[in-house]
Amino acid sequence: MRRQIPFALVFIFGFFMIFQFFVPHETSEFFYEFLLDWIIVIGIFALALGIWSLFKVSVEKIKLGKEGAQYSYVTLVGLFLMMAFGFTQKTGEGWGLYFLWIVLCGACIVALMRLRASASAGSKRMWGMMALGLLIGAVLVAIFDDAWAFYFYTQEGLSNSMFRDFFDYIMMPILATMFALLAFYIASAAYRAFRARNLLASLLLLAALLVMSRFNPFLPGAEYVAKASNWLMNVPNMAAQRAIVIGIGLGIVGTALKVILGIERGYMGKG
């Protein structure tokens, strides 16, 4: 029964998805959009599971003292602080004791992680007391400080300058740096790919040189180089790509049919 119900659901909704592709009627559209909304709802609940998983793995790393465990502190403090920033905003001009509250929250998270990672009873007691003290301090500040407030149901928190600045000036540059690494990785990968080890590799190198030099106006015979590289891109390259695309398309249809008909059960852990 535990497996039959999911298979039945996959069969019904899988066939509905095929059916709705051929039925443009409003009723069909309504059910299609309704099902898509369900994906969003499930995604939100699954996100909570994801955050719990991240928390557990990070704490486990700290507990076991694994290599790079210090990054787990950064991960969890960053995670909870951004959540705190996103749900709070100042009510007037000044921030009051907001930064003290942030420090207390951050320290409380670190103390809780140390508590989870502690092996001895004495250490557990010490970190537990510390976490409790910091938590009480954070709660008191939150209750008595009127300079800022929590916003759980409205979007005020998203305009919190802390929330925006942390994202714009810390997160974005780090992400851009990661993306920029791609240029160097392409260079090293290209070096490996274009080594003329045999005839085919030499042809690949020649084709690559032609394609790379097609935009160079100073090259002698630039016009012919451009024509040759355009031909390479539009004829042999496109032919190969389309062959792969047709194969992929059939593969997708085949796999989808197998899943809907219950032939392929790998996604449920049953091969």
Added chain:
Amino acid sequence: MKYKILIVGMVLLFGLSSVWAQSEPEESDSVVIDSAELFPAPVSDIKLSDKPNDHGHAVVVTWEPSADDGGGKNNVVQYEIYWSTSFDGPFDTAGVVPSGTREFEHVGSKDPDDPKYIPDNTDLFYQIDVVTADPLIRTTSGTEGPVQCSGQWYNTGRTPVLIAVLIFGLLTAVFVTSARKGRKLYVRPIGGIEAVDDAIGRATEMGRPILYVLGLGSAADVATIASFTILGRVAKRVAEYQTELIVPTYDPIVMSVAQEVVKSAYYDAGRPEDYKEDIVHFVTQSQFAYVAAVNGTMLRELPATNVYMGKFFAESLLLAETGSLAGSIQISGTDEIAQIPFFIVACDYTLIGEELYAASAYLGREPKLLGSLKAQDWAKAAVVILAIIGLIAANLGWDSFTNLFQVVD
């Protein structure tokens, strides 16, 4: 004296010219009256029909252009289409199209609160204005209608797709039945899949973990579904060899499904006690943050084998190059055309496109799965034959053949 006469003459001349200038509006008035001749001829033969193959709330308006559009006075700039639910109006603007156009699709909203809402199964009336460069000089057609729009229950433009799906489904059924009856089906060896077992063995011998990356796809992507199947096989073998498995995920739904897949694999291998929920864990839903986390894992844990199966985008080379630098054996597979070259360059084995989908059948060797794989091969053969015939037909101008395959949305 002569100067005085000259000055008086000039004054008189200016006076006369001003009188003449003031009389110009009268001449101008006569132009307005004459401009009746400038009014363009109206459009003719207006036809209204429900837009086919849609969800309703749309009408197609066609007409014969004004005689002054591209000929005659040649002063038509655009056509303005108006609509109403009553013959007598009031009429609202449906749209504007440039001169030379003969058709307009009035596509409205299905939301009754939207100003662009067009009701279904209700009489609708249309007028078309032929407009010149001067918006005041225009000719309105008579009111045309009624027409009613409604949604259809079948999109005839997608009939070729339906036929193709039915044929493919039939082929699959035939080959699955044939395989179940014991017919032996040959499947060509796939290097990347054959290497999986060796790679797991290598990891066991080296005492290092295996890193399995499911990519950035969602659980709804077929590539990710295919990857789940391969993950199940890999996890089962890993459980048998008692090797460590690391599965960092990008999507929390994918994480939940992958946890179930790995758990089942450990149970099937008879080692449920070795299963830990943290084997499959969530990292982040930010693309490059995910790359940073997985790369960090690679460099710290130094996995013996990295398996990348699923949907990959710009992160493919960042992951594969780092794995290569870490000295891992790497097996990859994706259906993202743009990322395949990166994987080929940086990985030891790459499943190209459809091989990713064939992998589950190849690994399982189950008749049902092999049968469907065979159906795919026959479908590919059919596509190749039809492509060749289509090439000949297109070159010989046999449009009736090529039109058979035209899909209209």
